[in-house]
Amino acid sequence: MAPSIDYHCPCLASSPAPPPPHLPSSSYSFHPLHELFFCEECDAVRCNRCVSVEVSGYYCPNCLFEVPSASVRAEKNRCARNCFMCPNCRNTLSVVPSDPPDMDDGRGSTAALNAVGEPPFFLYCNHCRWDSAEVDITFEKPTGLAAQLQKHEDSAPDSLEFERLKEHFEPFLRASSSSALAGPTPASHSHHAHVNPITAAASSALARDIPGVAKYAPHPRGRRDKGPRDEMSEYRSRVEVGGTSAMGEADVDFMRRIEEESEVAAVEQRWANSWATSLRTSDLKPLRIPLHSKKSKRCPTCRHILIKPEQKAQSVRFKIKLVAANYLPSMTVALPRPLDIVRRGARPPADDPSGTPGLHAGSTYPFQIALTNPLYDPIQVRLSVQRQIPPAVSAAAAAAATEGGATEKSRRPPFAVSLPSSAFPIAAFAEAWEYEDDEDMFGVDGDEFGLESRDGRETQGKAKSKTVGVLEKRANVTIVGGEVVIGKDARGEVKFNMLVSYTYRSDDALPEDEVRGTPSRTSKAPEMKTFSFSTAVNLGPVVPREENRMDTD
Amino acid sequence: MPPIRDKFTIHSKAVVCQDVELKGDITIGSGTIVHPKATIFAIAGPIVIGAGCIIEESAIIVNRRKEVMRIGDDNLFEIQCRVESPSVGNCNTVSTRARVHHTVRISSYCVIGAGCLVVPAEDEVLDEFTVVYGPEAARRAWSGRGKVQEADLRRKHAEYLRETLPKFNRVRRGDGHG
Ligand SMILES: [Zn+2]
Ligand SMILES: [Zn+2]
Ligand SMILES: [Zn+2]
Ligand SMILES: [Zn+2]
Numbered sequence: 001m002a003p004s005i006d007y008h009c010p011c012l013a014s015s016p017a018p019p020p021p022h023l024p025s026s027s028y029s030f031h032p033l034h035e036l037f038f039c040e041e042c043d044a045v046r047c048n049r050c051v052s053v054e055v056s057g058y059y060c061p062n063c064l065f066e067v068p069s070a071s072v073r074a075e076k077n078r079c080a081r082n083c084f085m086c087p088n089c090r091n092t093l094s095v096v097p098s099d100p101p102d103m104d105d106g107r108g109s110t111a112a113l114n115a116v117g118e119p120p121f122f123l124y125c126n127h128c129r130w131d132s133a134e135v136d137i138t139f140e141k142p143t144g145l146a147a148q149l150q151k152h153e154d155s156a157p158d159s160l161e162f163e164r165l166k167e168h169f170e171p172f173l174r175a176s177s178s179s180a181l182a183g184p185t186p187a188s189h190s191h192h193a194h195v196n197p198i199t200a201a202a203s204s205a206l207a208r209d210i211p212g213v214a215k216y217a218p219h220p221r222g223r224r225d226k227g228p229r230d231e232m233s234e235y236r237s238r239v240e241v242g243g244t245s246a247m248g249e250a251d252v253d254f255m256r257r258i259e260e261e262s263e264v265a266a267v268e269q270r271w272a273n274s275w276a277t278s279l280r281t282s283d284l285k286p287l288r289i290p291l292h293s294k295k296s297k298r299c300p301t302c303r304h305i306l307i308k309p310e311q312k313a314q315s316v317r318f319k320i321k322l323v324a325a326n327y328l329p330s331m332t333v334a335l336p337r338p339l340d341i342v343r344r345g346a347r348p349p350a351d352d353p354s355g356t357p358g359l360h361a362g363s364t365y366p367f368q369i370a371l372t373n374p375l376y377d378p379i380q381v382r383l384s385v386q387r388q389i390p391p392a393v394s395a396a397a398a399a400a401a402t403e404g405g406a407t408e409k410s411r412r413p414p415f416a417v418s419l420p421s422s423a424f425p426i427a428a429f430a431e432a433w434e435y436e437d438d439e440d441m442f443g444v445d446g447d448e449f450g451l452e453s454r455d456g457r458e459t460q461g462k463a464k465s466k467t468v469g470v471l472e473k474r475a476n477v478t479i480v481g482g483e484v485v486i487g488k489d490a491r492g493e494v495k496f497n498m499l500v501s502y503t504y505r506s507d508d509a510l511p512e513d514e515v516r517g518t519p520s521r522t523s524k525a526p527e528m529k530t531f532s533f534s535t536a537v538n539l540g541p542v543v544p545r546e547e548n549r550m551d552t553d
Numbered sequence: 554m555p556p557i558r559d560k561f562t563i564h565s566k567a568v569v570c571q572d573v574e575l576k577g578d579i580t581i582g583s584g585t586i587v588h589p590k591a592t593i594f595a596i597a598g599p600i601v602i603g604a605g606c607i608i609e610e611s612a613i614i615v616n617r618r619k620e621v622m623r624i625g626d627d628n629l630f631e632i633q634c635r636v637e638s639p640s641v642g643n644c645n646t647v648s649t650r651a652r653v654h655h656t657v658r659i660s661s662y663c664v665i666g667a668g669c670l671v672v673p674a675e676d677e678v679l680d681e682f683t684v685v686y687g688p689e690a691a692r693r694a695w696s697g698r699g700k701v702q703e704a705d706l707r708r709k710h711a712e713y714l715r716e717t718l719p720k721f722n723r724v725r726r727g728d729g730h731g
Binding site for chain 1: 684686691695699
């Protein structure tokens with residue numbers, strides 16, 4: 001796997017410190033940059049886990065018809081026009097007429113194929129050649145097919161049961177919505193609030209005895225429901241489910257007798273159905289195409305919209321689009337191929353015949369981080385390795401993590417990371433044509449930046465080439481080098497948290513002047529702002545020592 | 554192996570573009586269309602193609618066997634497919650980038666889906682109305698409903714090409730009757 005950098009979203013957590021990246025659960029907190037949003041109001045990163053989502057419109061992905069929400073409900077979230085999906089291969093189906101009768105030899109006369117076509121009509125898959133006549137679904141007219149199919153869907157036992165349930169809950173829903181209107185707006189949803197009728201109804205339904213299922217015994221916490229639970233009549237289902245139903249036995253029987261696996265419908269062929277369906281391939285029915293929705297997303301704190309698509313189904317644009325990629329520098333990390341910076345003992349060249357990626361325990365590797373500035377103003381960036389404890393105090397100084405992780409907890413792969421310690425600039429983003437003039441600016445030597453780091457850091461190995469510091473600057477991209485020293489007993493993946501702080505010229509600043517050019521290492525000028533975010537850098541798995549030639553040092 | 558002797562017999566009503574690679578003993582029947590950049594290689598035995606077939610750009614038809622490779626009528630070989638079957642019946646479709654090995658004989662009304670590989674180690678005959686489709690080259694039997702309409706469409710397709718292709722491409726004439 002290629003090395004990667006993911007960005008942290010604190011998701012309204014109280015502590016801004018990111019979780020240690022080697023914990024599996026941390027993967028929920030780190031995201032690729034392109035999935036993140038940025039709230040200008042809160043000056044914070046937002047991710048898909050913490051934003052609130054609302055549907056801004058439904059449409060059919062096949063005919064791109066925008067379906068009004070009232071119809072969405074009535075039509076059960078599927079397209080009510082002539083859009084159908086092949087139950088066998090999920091291609092779209094077309095409506096075709098029957099072949100003219102009495103023409104057994106399809107290559108005979110070309111005569112009588114009239115334009116309208118012969119009834120009965122059926123749905124036909126151009127890809128796998130499934131057709132609905134195989135399951136006895138044909139139509140007298142080539143129109144209004146969806147309504148006919150929906151009638152069939154709606155007569156499914158599960159559908160009828162669902163309708164009945166809805167009917168049963170209807171009064172409670174109505175009561176709850178009216179009481180919600182009357183009461184104060186529940187801005188903070190407290191769990192101790194008065195039991196909502198829907199919840200009460202649901203919990204009473206769930207508390208019912210189900211044969212074969214152990215009864216759920218809630219803790220005797222002594223709290224009495226004062227909700228309208230008592231007002232609710234018990235729901236009686238149409239069909240008694242549970243136990244061994246006839247359906248279940250028929251399925252078992254069918255499964256016992258199958259001769260070919262193709263007789264059984266695959267899960268992919270069944271799960272686009274709204275309701276439970278038969279296991280048999282021969283029972284697969286054409287499906288109305290499920291609708292898609294366009295969604296807007298809001299900041300969970302200030303409720304401002306972060307992203308809002310254009311209403312039209314054909315459009316792939318957005319009316320509002322506050323994505324993090326437009327605010328934070330994007331970063332990619334790479335391990336340069338030639339592994340010439342090897343520390344202890346020369347690595348046997350036979351070790352990497354094909355240049356297979358691998359970080360060998362007991363070696364030192366340079367890595368490069370390319371940062372791209374999306375802003376129209378230059379920025380100053382500072383990188384630092386974050387330990388388990390938020391390095392708030394040493395943000396500026398922390399150039400390296402623990403050296404030789406023996407002191408760290410054993411679960412953490414012992415490795416040490418060096419990053420350029422001082423701030424470095426990234427030029428402003430400009431439209432492509434603007435770059436043509438600064439051709440000679442390219443490849444500016446980064447010697448004035450970030451070299452302090454090497455003084456203390458690079459004691460051993462007597463750097464043949466610069467590895468830690470600014471390596472390259474061109475346009476709005478700056479490439480910096482870092483170094484990782486992998487302990488002899490390291491295993492697992494080389495993952496670490498990196499804090500990125502960048503200083504930019506704030507929009508609400510006064511005139512722009514010359515302040516921007518100077519590194520804002522000293523106290524920030526009033527119009528400069530600093531934004532910090534955490535990332536998880538994954539350099540890849542460590543090849544443990546045992547797999548290497550045993551070379552001692 | 555003796556050097557391949559070229560012998561092309563092209564029906565006067567066939568349309569074979571100039572920019573086509575032909576090698577060996579090849580017979581092309583009435584009304585058959587061979588698009589530019591198609592390749593027909595009769596390496597060992599001859600290849601006989603029937604009437605009303607359409608062979609699209611970059612399609613490759615190869616006969617590696619000594620026996621005659623017979624391709625029937627009204628078959629469609631789509632762009633970049635490769636067919637080495639010793640025999641092909643009528644009204645088949647070999648879709649874009651599909652590959653059919655020389656171990657497979659194709660009967661009639663078969664469809665080899667786009668990108669499907671049909672390369673069994675053992676000799677095999679595809680039954681009539683076999684459909685091979687999808688990434689796993691799954692197979693199923695087509696009911697045959699719609700075959701008349703499809704044949705009609707194929708004929709119109711060929712008819713259109715017979716009119717249009719010669720307007721924009723140099724057309725090759727057979728050695729025999731021209
Ligand atoms: Zn979040
Ligand atoms: Zn539709
Ligand atoms: Zn299909
Ligand atoms: Zn906000």
